Amino acid sequence: MKNAIKDAIRSAQHSTCRTLPIYRDEVTSYGKNNWLCFIKPEITRPSESINLDAILELILDRIGAFGLTIHSATLLSADYLKDHRLIKQHYGVLDEVATRGLAALSEVAVERLEALSGQPLANLKVLGGFEILESYPFFNAHSLDCLWQNQENIKLGGGAYVEKLRIDLETIYVLNGFHPKQLEHFTVSGRSIVLLDLSGDLSWAESRRHFIGATNPLKAEAGSLRRLLLEQKVSLGLPEVSQSFNGVHLSAGPVEALVERLRFESDYDSGRLIDPASLPFGRQVFETLGHLPEALLNNQVVTWEGHHTSIFDLTEEMDSTKAIEVLSALRL
Structure with missing residues (x-):
C-alpha cells in the first residue's frame, strides 16, 4: 500500500488530478469504532527533502501496531479542496472561533477562560485569529503563527485554543491564532491530503492519546504518531512538526467522524453524495x-x-x- 499512496501523492504534485482512488477493502468487517484519518500537506507537498517512503512506513506501522484496519485510501488534491471549500468546512469549529472569537465560544469554554485568567470575562480582551489580522494589519497569517508557536496554548474546548499575548501595550487572549496559516496551507497547488478510512476495537480515548497523539506534538504521548514525527523529523526530512503542522488528522469522536466521512468521501465534482x-x-x-x-x-x-x-x-x-x-x- 505504501507505494500506491506514494504514487498518488507524486501524481498530485506533478499533474492537475482532482481525486485519486488508491485502495479499497470491501471484505473486512468494520470494528466497533470507525475513524477518518488523513495525511496532511506538510507531508504530501512537493519537496526534495521529505523522506516520503520513511514517513509512510511509519504511519502504516503505527496503524498496524494499534490493530486498526484500513478500509480505503483516497487522495484529494489541493485544487479540489479549495474549489469545494472542504478545509474551511472541516475546521468548522476552529474556523468559527478564529473568525468570530469570543462569540463562538461555548459556555464551558468561557468558564475555562475565566478560570485560566483569574478574571471575569468583562475584564478580558479576547480576539480570534482572523480578528487579530483585521485589528492589527501589521500581522499576516505567517507572522501571527510564528508568534503563536513561541507561546504556550491551552485548550478551552473542542476546536478552541487560547494564548495570552501582549501586542503593543495590550494584553490579548488570542483564540486559534494558528488557524489562518493552517487554512492557507491546504490549498496550494501540488499539495494534497490522503484519506484513510480506519476501524478497530481500540477505544476512542486510546486512539487519540496513544495512537495519534495530542494536537501539539510536544504534548503528545511517547510512541504516538505525532510525537514520533516530531522526534524523527530530521531523518524524515520534515522542516517543522508543530501544532499547526502535526502531519496527520484523526477524528475526535464518532459523530465528527461520520460528518467528516460524508464531507470528504462524497464526490462533489460529479455530485455523488454519500448516503x-x-x-x-x-x-x-x-x-x-x-x-x-x-x-x-x-x-x-x-x-x-x-x-x-x-x-x-x-x-x-x-x-x-x-x-x-x-x-x-x-x-x-
Whole structure:
C-alpha cells in the first residue's frame, strides 16, 4: 500500500488530478469504532527533502501496531479542496472561533477562560485569529503563527485554543491564532491530503492519546504518531512538526467522524453524495433513532447535565456505542 499512496501523492504534485482512488477493502468487517484519518500537506507537498517512503512506513506501522484496519485510501488534491471549500468546512469549529472569537465560544469554554485568567470575562480582551489580522494589519497569517508557536496554548474546548499575548501595550487572549496559516496551507497547488478510512476495537480515548497523539506534538504521548514525527523529523526530512503542522488528522469522536466521512468521501465534482446509512456509525444512528437528525450534521449546541455544549464536544472520545446511548437520551 505504501507505494500506491506514494504514487498518488507524486501524481498530485506533478499533474492537475482532482481525486485519486488508491485502495479499497470491501471484505473486512468494520470494528466497533470507525475513524477518518488523513495525511496532511506538510507531508504530501512537493519537496526534495521529505523522506516520503520513511514517513509512510511509519504511519502504516503505527496503524498496524494499534490493530486498526484500513478500509480505503483516497487522495484529494489541493485544487479540489479549495474549489469545494472542504478545509474551511472541516475546521468548522476552529474556523468559527478564529473568525468570530469570543462569540463562538461555548459556555464551558468561557468558564475555562475565566478560570485560566483569574478574571471575569468583562475584564478580558479576547480576539480570534482572523480578528487579530483585521485589528492589527501589521500581522499576516505567517507572522501571527510564528508568534503563536513561541507561546504556550491551552485548550478551552473542542476546536478552541487560547494564548495570552501582549501586542503593543495590550494584553490579548488570542483564540486559534494558528488557524489562518493552517487554512492557507491546504490549498496550494501540488499539495494534497490522503484519506484513510480506519476501524478497530481500540477505544476512542486510546486512539487519540496513544495512537495519534495530542494536537501539539510536544504534548503528545511517547510512541504516538505525532510525537514520533516530531522526534524523527530530521531523518524524515520534515522542516517543522508543530501544532499547526502535526502531519496527520484523526477524528475526535464518532459523530465528527461520520460528518467528516460524508464531507470528504462524497464526490462533489460529479455530485455523488454519500448516503449516511451506508457508513457504520450512520447505520447505528438510523437503527437506534429511526432517522439521522440534522442536529448531528450541523454540530448543534445541546443541553447535557446542565451545560450547553456542541454535539461534537459532547461525544468527543466516546466509543460509538456510548455515543449512541447519549444521542438517544437527547431525543433529537
